[in-house]
Amino acid sequence: xxxxxxxxxxxPLKTISSRSTRPTIDRxxxxxFNIIRDFIPxxxxxxxxxxxxxxxxxxxxxxxxxxxLIEANPIAVDMIKDNLQRTRxxxxxxIWPGDFRRYINQLSQAGPFDIIFLDPPHxxxxxxxxxxxxxxxxxxxxxxxxxxxxxADEDYxxxxxxxxxVRKETYGNTTISIYMKDEED
Numbered sequence: 676x677x678x679x680x681x682x683x684x685x686x687p688l689k690t691i692s693s694r695s696t697r698p699t700i701d702r703x704x705x706x707x708f709n710i711i712r713d714f715i716p717x718x719x720x721x722x723x724x725x726x727x728x729x730x731x732x733x734x735x736x737x738x739x740x741x742x743x744l745i746e747a748n749p750i751a752v753d754m755i756k757d758n759l760q761r762t763r764x765x766x767x768x769x770i771w772p773g774d775f776r777r778y779i780n781q782l783s784q785a786g787p788f789d790i791i792f793l794d795p796p797h798x799x800x801x802x803x804x805x806x807x808x809x810x811x812x813x814x815x816x817x818x819x820x821x822x823x824x825x826x827a828d829e830d831y832x833x834x835x836x837x838x839x840x841v842r843k844e845t846y847g848n849t850t851i852s853i854y855m856k857d858e859e860d
Contacts, residue, residue: 676729679705681736683762689754690727703846707822708733710842710853711790714820715739718789721782721814723775723805728755728768730792730822735764743785745771745778775805783812791815794824802829806854810837821854 678686679701708715720734721743731742746752752772759765771778782788791809795801802823809815821838827850838854845851 676701676727678729678733678736678762679708681733681738683732683736683764686762688727688729688732688758688761690729691748691750691754703824703849703851704729704733706844706846707851708737710844711820711822712737714790719786719816720790720792721745721786721788722792722794724793724795724801725755725770726751726794728758728770730794731768732758732762732764734790735767736762739790740767742768743771743782743788744768745773745775747772747774775801776808779808779812782814786814787816787819788814789816789819791819791821792824793821797826798829806838815856817856819855823852823854825850825852 676688676690678684715734716738718739719741720731720739722731723745725744725746728744731744735742744755746755752770755770759768793802793805802825815821827845827848837857839857840852841855842853843850
């Protein structure tokens with residue numbers, strides 16, 4: 676895996692692959708960032724399940740202002756630190772080790788965010804829980820987006836969370852869903 680574009684283009688990133696940490700493959704990441712490119716300049720970004728940090732690193736490399744990377748796996752936290760140093764983007768990033776629920780109050784003070792990445796372990800229910808907390812604590816900017824990566828047969832229940840899915844792309848058994856605030860809320 677590597678940074679695809681921007682100031683850190685071509686820098687290889689370390690990853691771990693386990694049942695709970697699945698890096699977004701370059702082809703999917705490249706397609707995703709082509710879709711969201713207009714949201715990135717000067718964006719405030721957060722990733723609730725950062726893994727290797729590749730999504731926030733890609734956003735920072737392409738011009739996002741600042742990123743918060745939340746990760747519960749201590750091995751992945753060390754990898755994020757290393758990847759940020761490799762890309763020289765560590766000054767624009769904050770790493771918060773632990774479960775995303777632990778940081779909800781800090782996130783509400785740091786946000787609202789322009790881009791929120793959600794790529795929890797598949798079929799864990801954590802994506803839907805995160806969506807509800809994002810809505811409850813007003814963590815998304817009015818014109819911001821949530822990018823959810825999930826198994827193709829899974830959904831984050833957008834009709835109950837205050838968000839509307841505005842785009843869905845499926846790559847094999849992986850689906851990328853893009854959500855915005857529901858205009859009726």
